[in-house]
Amino acid sequence: MTSEEQRKKLRLAAFIYSGQQSQIWRHPKYGIPHDSLDVDYFIKYAQLAESARFDTLFLADGASFPTGPLAKHHWSVSSFEPATLFSAIAARTEHIGLVYTASVSDNEPTHVARQLASLDHISHGRAGWNVVTTLGPGTQNLGVPLEETKDTAAKYARARKFLNAVQTLWDSFEDDALLRNKESGIYVDLDKVHWPNIDDGLYKIDQPLRVERPVQGHPVIAQAGTSPEGIAFGGSTADLIYCANYSIEDGQKTFKALKGAAAAAGRNPDHLVILTGVAVIWGETPEEAERKLKEVSSLWPIEVAVSNLHIGFGDADLDSPFPDTYDHMFSAGRAAAIASYARANKLTIRQIAERCSIGLGHRPLVGTTQSIADDLQVWLEAEATDGFAVIQPLLIDGLKDFATHIVPELQRRGLFRTEYEGRTLRENLGSPRPTNRYSVRTP
Template sequence: MSKKNDTRDDQMTVGVFFKNTGHHIASWLHPKAQPDAGINLQHYIDCAQKCEKAGLDFIFFADSVAVRDTPRELLSQVSQFTAYFEPITLLSALSMATERLGLVCTATTSFSEPYNIARMYASLDHISKGRIGWNVVTSGLGDVEAQNYGLTTHYEHDERYDRAQEFVECVLGLLDSWEDDAFLYDREASRFFDPEKLHELNHDGKFFKSRGPLNVPRSPQGHPVIFQAGSSNAGRESAARFAEGVFTGYLTPESSADHYKDVKSRMKKYGRTPDQMRILPGCTIFCGTTEAEAKEKEEYLASLINPDVGVQYIATMTGIDLEGCSPDDELPDRESVRASEGTRDNIIAQARQEKMTIRQLYMRLAGSHGKMTMRGTPSQIADQMQDWFSNYSCDGFIFQPSYMPGDLDDIVELVVPELQNRGLFAEESNGTTLREHLGLERPANRYAAAT
């Protein structure tokens, strides 16, 4: 059944969040999963090419700069948190195996330097011919990451965001070092470039100092597309200032719509308009040709969870000490050791309101990690997505396959064609760059008008 989008002039932005064997904590135990996916380049190439063939806008890679501080025996039973490629390196390879697909990866502002990040992402954007996005994070694993970089503890929450804003500002300045027409390649005049179109940044801020200029020319997109997640007040303010893609984790269209309206309303103070940002909630799906088949897929993965792993998973997600708790206990009335943030708070509130046991909670969250889950036939899932999109709860979605590659196949073979049939998602992508896919303008060089 075709249902045309009659409330919006635009179409959905749709991406896929790649996580080696998949997002479900038991994903690698599925007999159709690729257990060595984290370090298997061909696995990533095959999955990326499936996404490109389906017409998806981009794929996305998260990153952490530490092995999780979890009891080794439990850590040894999951696949996502220990062994995987550094994503900037991986994207270099995937850019050679794809032609149109957007490629987005994470780099931390807490344990990096602006010059290095500007140099790497500008290079990637050239190599990929304009298909790169940078997901800006402040690193969320805590002290275990800081201790890999000569620190004892991580920066406090608000300081992390203050550093991040200055970091991004510095990176964007470095990316403008060269004007677009700086390179002359004029052999007769012996002029490789126009020296008037090369600029030093001389950034001298509270946290960072960088002279510039960058030794990589301005890239096809000008700047990589800036992505960000974060639902705290500091996160929303940072998104309003810089972000062009925002990942969210709301469970209902109403709560997502409130976030959508709030963040986009903050953009005006920074001289930005709402159409300069795409808000994309994470979405795990269990799709089948029938409801029963979809339910069976979800229940099968849940049956693979080791209860001890499930309890530790909930302890990690909530920051609550579950020492001495059994899977059939309710979430205890203990304080979280993690700073307040949207996903964590939503999980705790939901568990206590519904009086869920720890087992019920980990079975619900195991594939979605606190974000929404949609279940059913392609038509039923598309109905839900259309409701979110049409009512301005989002500008599209980022799918989180529960296991790879099988769940990805359901997304590209069942769900995406249904969205295209309804006119909600384009059958052919716009343009060749990631900015063009997302309907975003190429930013002007800050120095161009002066010269």
């Protein structure tokens, strides 16, 4: 094996928007404001990311309708249901992964299990689920009596039970349960179809899933929590972790903690892939890149930019230094990363909002081909991440810049694949296929 083959390769995910980048529709380049239900646009985006050999797409989603006076600014008031959109994309792509968000607080285990198993079969093994614990008004649409809580431990306890239920359902069929024997007329070996016995105080499930085991065994499990509870949960259960870090030092701490949690859970830490969010704006020159940054950030009314941080500042003056205390409204880990970046760079609340609004609260990376590639390489080689969840503030135009300029440079340096390694998302990530729990029988 050559030194280039031995060199660690970057993993890359491409964010594909369903409305979170709520102000880009105002960009003057769009003669008609961007349509969040233009399926052909999303298919083109996916095909472009696949042509650049990205590991996966990532679709953030939530069940809650935007509330308050700022909702009038948001394109997220109308967006596709993720499994439906990704089923359309699956039919027009061959290799790229399809990972989407479904909250344990806004869904039921049986529905999530069947949707993801179906998508895994439709895509021939490319589905993934971003497991989040957010609790919001979306629960009201289910008629589920969930109490609003900020008790992180309670939310992760729910997430563990939900995930266990879903994975148990995926294992309903053993891999060889479907005989489809024309001569005998036997379609299924019922001895290899298992009836779950789930009654854990939250979920009661006693029937097998109505779809055979997914191609990947279990679709890829992604998470984004970096609180102590989130690290323990992700380290023990996830294949992918998305995180927000603004400095290599913070990235190294998160990387070490997550890999350590995986090892403590008896897993191979190399089977846990850590991706750091980064909002990339490319320019032929530094000046062009900064101009593009100002162009896109100027689209954000300041109140929307502040709201997009998902941090509560109370009555603090927007032009005052970032406060020592604040209220995280979405992710404790992401809020802490933003706070650390703001304090290190002596930024006011207004300045951090203007800079970070374009990237969903992730680190902005603005520069040229060389400076962007250098940055990604330094993070990888410092063991601050395994790769990046690449956010495109300029949507498909930004992805074109990344695919045209950054990816070839990463490939030239031997840091990124030139061809996909396998057929399924697990194969491309180097993530082992889980064994069916019912196949492991004692003599």
